[in-house]
Amino acid sequence: MGFPGTWMTESESVVYRVVPKCACSTIGQIMYYSDHGAFFDGDIHDATDGLHKWAREESQGLINANVKTHNSYAFTCVRNPYTRILSSFFDKICGIQRNGRRYRGNLVPLLIQKYGIEVGGDDGKEEFDQIKSFRRFLLFARDTIRWRRPMDPDIHWSAMSGHVGTFVANGGRYDNIFWTEQFNDGMQKVLDAIETPHKVSLKKIPRFNESEGHGPKRLHNVEDYFDDMSMHLVYEIFKRDFELFKYDFNDPSNKMPIGEIDLDEVHAKLGD
Template sequence: MRWLTSENMRHQCLLLAVCGWAVFMLLFVSKFITLSLRDKEGEFKSIKDIPEPLIHNHERNGLPRLSSYSEPEITKRLKTYFKFFIVRDPFERLISAFKDKFLKNPRFEPWYRHNIAPAIIQKYRRNRTETKGLQFDDFIRYLGDPNHKWLDVKIGEPIIHWATYVELCAPCEIKYNIIGHHETLEKDAPYILKKAGMSNLVSYPPIPPGITAYNRTKVEQYFSGIGKREIKRLHARFQGDFKLFGYDEPEFLLN
């Protein structure tokens, strides 16, 4: 751990804002809670009426980021606000990010497929005769590269969807009230709402059995074609997340 300098505080607060809103948006998009969101056209009465692109457009949706406040206001919020985030098994999280950004790829986020994927393919694809889109092994070689931040520089900003939780949410520098786990979200979500004093305002419906549980079979399938060297390099980058949040080391992939 280290003390926050003025410069570090601004940087870490930006990361906290990203992390906090990521969790908030997870609740929003998944329709787990009912909130009102204002647009130029007025107030939406139902989550079903909210266009998905609007949720991710911070300039239009009216939801402020922590980084939009002055430094004294940021400090006040860090000290007094209820703060939480949800973690997930690091390797399962990467599988989810790959599927969401490069396979499903929402229409309002075309840059993942049209800008980021080609850049990764150009640098990390081994079989140059392969003409398919970004493959999981390309993605893993990129993530495990100690110099992976070259892509952040190329794009012009950090790509948050596969940054480590240590980098993204600064858990050693910011005192969170609760850190929940995706694998126990059925229990953690109602607990978080209760501790935040919101359980009388919003509710978290039952989750179908097995939806949030760790799926070792899926992890094995995705990593079956990845070499041990690439897996170990990837693990070295995300080892802090495994240790800090109590996840078992993926020995079945490493050995």
């Protein structure tokens, strides 16, 4: 199995387990900058050099050896499940991707046909009932995760604990898991714990939100998208995420964590 979704600086100063929709573009650019003193020109997900990635065959041996011996500081970043699944909907389902096409080709036509969702027309700019369509998307997301129908779950809406857990189950150990909602505090702790070829000043780092502008603007407050049934579906999909990463299931309007992440608990529960 190895360590899918794992990135490492070329200097091996730090190891990061990517969790989609959790500031991964910004984190990747910080890692790249810390080695090279400049940002990658483009979306860091497209970088094929300058940063070790498990998806690059030539990086796998180095990442495997490092993680198995816990040679470098290892971390990841998580996000409130309510805002994460909403972001996935507006970016991946309603939005036009950076290649100028819909995400995953026939996915959106399938959702329109089978689940009756709307996405704002061909360009995502027409008005539509965002709340109704999002709730229907939630049904689809639940179906993919619970029954793998009509397709396997996508990395952007599958549970964070699944992403975080592969690193643990295959022999890795985290030194830090922090929240997107307190990004600067969490990322600073990582930077304070490692030595990098180039010093990083978080105050000067732009936010690389590569999904921003892909889809229509969210028109309502987060809590307006979640009625009792939607909350039930979210809990069914993300129960472990709420529990391990200490988010408030009972109040979709509260994006902030309500407790401290217990790394021992994470390793114990995700290590099997």
